[in-house]
Amino acid sequence: MDFAYIERVLPLYERAAALTVQLGMEGILLSIVIGLVCALILYEKIPVLRRIVMIYIEVSRNTPLLVQLFFIYYGLPKIGIVLTPEVCGVAGLAFLGGSYMAEAFRSGLDSVEDIQRESAYSLGMNRMQTIHYVVLPQAVSTSIPALLANIIFLLKETSVFSAISLMDLMFTAKDLIGLYYKTTESLALLVIFYLMILLPVSIVGAVVERRVRYAGFGT
Amino acid sequence: MTKLKRWIVLGVAFVLIMGLAGCGKSAETGKSADNGEISGKEGKTIYRTLDEIKKDGTINIGVFSDKNPFGYVDENGDYQGYDVYFADRLAEDLGVKVNYVSTEAANRIEYLQTGKVDIILANFTVTDERKEEVDFALPYMNVALGVVSRNDNVVKSLDNWNKDDTIIIISGTTAETYLTENYPDIPLQKFDSYATAKEAFENGTGVAWANDNTEVIAFSLQNDGYTVGIPSLGSNDTIAPAVTKGNTTLLDWINEDIKKLGEEQFFHKDYDETLTETYGDEYKETLVVEGGKSAE
Structure with missing residues (x-):
């Protein structure tokens, strides 16, 4: 174990970790928004849009992120759309994550009993109010474990960003191995940095999960 | 920061110990399998x-x-x-x-x-x-490094580099090592395969692509609109x-x-x-x- 080497490359790993976290977070936030919108469209059975969302979910969930990134980064310039690797990475992550988040929210929305909605309507609430005050709070609470699993999944998926020349943790490690041939040190640092990013997410997630488990009455 | 470093060192030690334990185990099973091939x-x-x-x-x-x-x-x-x-x-x-x-x-x-x-x-x-x-x-085979760029902006020298311009390189090549050591200020955009690097270069990424001169000469001959502005860079090496x-x-x-x-x-x-x-x-x-x- 060459500690001088570790000391020397540590800043590179820190920069890579920052990139992984930043792009990961942006992608995740976008995918949550996309997912929520898609899930509500499905839940409210809005015509036409519902079909589009269903097609999107199938396409997104049944193609690997790597293929989506290749399409966005290497394919779109052929029709004149040139994006920076960073934007492509976030867009790819949001495209992939959106469908997973939609499915997570959908399961939450489905878990809210019909009687709840009917009760809300009978109290004179309109559709928006029902969604806002009755359905969503319970649905989100039920969805939390699935959402957290998706967040961790998406953070790990950032490791394919190397394909579009983003210096994320994975590519930094691979690149340093190619430059200095210190395989053991480079890979050990890679594992440690991923753990440093993902372990806190898991731990905080477990706490949040317990705190928000308030839904489920009326069943 | 020092606290962070201590954690990292601890982590490295942990992973290493795990790794060593793993190696010992696999060496043992390798012996008992007695396949003679490895x-x-x-x-x-x-x-x-x-x-x-x-x-x-x-x-x-x-x-x-x-x-x-x-x-x-x-x-x-x-x-x-x-x-x-x-x-x-x-x-x-x-x-x-x-x-x-x-x-x-x-x-x-x-x-x-x-x-x-x-x-x-x-x-x-x-x-x-x-x-x-x-x-x-x-x-x-003989080889040196070369730099290919587009005809409308031919790169003939790496000195006085404009910091907004990136050079495409492929991770793990001698071009990467050479530029990292000799031109640390030139921003490099790194790709992990020849196919993706070429594709990105054709799509307009980077101002130049540095690689083995054999490779960049082949690229300029096979594709219109590119010139090898620097045909030989660094030392003459062999393959x-x-x-x-x-x-x-x-x-x-x-x-x-x-x-x-x-x-x-x-x-x-x-x-x-x-x-x-x-x-x-x-x-x-x-x-x-x-x-x-x-x-x-």
Whole structure:
């Protein structure tokens, strides 16, 4: 174990970790928004849009992120759309994550009993109010474990960003191995940095999960 | 910060211990399996000796699958190119079948060190740093670095670099090492394969692409609108087959074979078959190394 080497490359790993976290977070936030919108469209059975969302979910969930990134980064310039690797990475992550988040929210929305909605309507609430005050709070609470699993999944998926020349943790490690041939040190640092990013997410997630488990009455 | 560092060091130690424990276990099972095909050296580098390869009947050779015209897969799915032509001959002379393993530039050393391949024949430039990690056989090609750019903005020098301009390089190549050491201020955009680097360059990424000069010359000849503004950069190097460090039986055999092939001018024939179409005859004498005797 060459500690001088570790000391020397540590800043590179820190920069890579920052990139992984930043792009990961942006992608995740976008995918949550996309997912929520898609899930509500499905839940409210809005015509036409519902079909589009269903097609999107199938396409997104049944193609690997790597293929989506290749399409966005290497394919779109052929029709004149040139994006920076960073934007492509976030867009790819949001495209992939959106469908997973939609499915997570959908399961939450489905878990809210019909009687709840009917009760809300009978109290004179309109559709928006029902969604806002009755359905969503319970649905989100039920969805939390699935959402957290998706967040961790998406953070790990950032490791394919190397394909579009983003210096994320994975590519930094691979690149340093190619430059200095210190395989053991480079890979050990890679594992440690991923753990440093993902372990806190898991731990905080477990706490949040317990705190928000308030839904489920009326069943 | 120091606290963070302490955690990292602790983590490294932890992972290392786990890793060592794992290694010990696998070494043990390897012994008890008694398959005789894998020879270990201090449990670190794994390779197959010449006899073991012969007995097995198949040799694993790591080549590029996306570096036309040196190592690539043609439209029929067959491996082709200058390196592959040589690899085919090596296998033929050894009397075994060849199994091609597609490699990326940054993987080449690891593939040897982990025994995934017996030989790397992937346009592997001989450098002192790499010699520490693998054993190179006699060279079969000359190479230097080159820089290709678009006709409307030809890069002729790397001095006084505009910091907003990036150069495309492929991770794990000598171009990367050279630019990192000699031009640390030039922003590099790194790709992990030839295919993606070329695609991105054609899509307008970066102002230039630095790589082996053979490669960038081929690129400018095969694609309109590009000029090799810097045809020779850095030192003149050679390209040679590489084997896992310590695999002397295989190394000696390859060296003998390269010398023998020199008598029949094999690499000139290799050039005629695989490279003339791209380069014409212009580069033949500068590029080809016959019988392992480099001009310098």
